[in-house]
Amino acid sequence: MDGDFRADFVREPGKLRHHPALVLNADYRPLSYYPLSLWAWQDAVKAAWLDRVDIVAEYDEYVHSPSTRIRIPSVVVLKDFVRPQKRVAFTRFNLFLRDEFRCQYCGGRGDLTFDHVVPRARGGITSWENVVAACSPCNLKKGSRMLRRNRPVCPLCRSLRESDNVHFR
Numbered sequence: 001m002d003g004d005f006r007a008d009f010v011r012e013p014g015k016l017r018h019h020p021a022l023v024l025n026a027d028y029r030p031l032s033y034y035p036l037s038l039w040a041w042q043d044a045v046k047a048a049w050l051d052r053v054d055i056v057a058e059y060d061e062y063v064h065s066p067s068t069r070i071r072i073p074s075v076v077v078l079k080d081f082v083r084p085q086k087r088v089a090f091t092r093f094n095l096f097l098r099d100e101f102r103c104q105y106c107g108g109r110g111d112l113t114f115d116h117v118v119p120r121a122r123g124g125i126t127s128w129e130n131v132v133a134a135c136s137p138c139n140l141k142k143g144s145r146m147l148r149r150n151r152p153v154c155p156l157c158r159s160l161r162e163s164d165n166v167h168f169r
């Protein structure tokens with residue numbers, strides 16, 4: 001966490017049991033959404049110690065050093081505003097979110113996988129621009145099937161957030 005507040009978010013669900021801290025920007029919005037900006041408690045304690053964050057809320061548990069003990073922060077807010085991240089992490093969840101959890105060939109919602117629009121065998125790369133959500137049947141029989149929409153693109157964080165309401169019904 002030296003200088004870059006965005007690099008070290010907790011991504012493995014297992015670690016969420018161990019007192020992660022929600023990191024808010026100076027405007028009290030999460031620093032990032034996908035993944036949600038959660039620090040390991042060690043990073044939160046260190047940031048508080050370095051006076052980079054204010055502690056908004058705490059767990060009931062304490063951590064001890066030889067000379068002191070402090071309550072583990074559960075929510076911290078950055079003292080300095082960090083400009084929101086423009087690029088979205090290329091992850092399974094974010095890709096499905098961009099594609100609204102629908103197959104990009106038939107529009108179905110079942111059994112989603114990934115499909116390389118230009119197959120890897122023909123030099124297609126794994127990127128926002130060349131990977132779409134596809135149901136297994138479409139993926140298997142794709143051949144010359146056309147995408148329902150235009151070229152896939154790399155989304156902005158904001159565009160993923162704005163479409164939040166659409167997905168989880």
Ligand SMILES: [Zn+2]
Nearest residue numbers: 103106135138
């Ligand atoms: Zn399909």
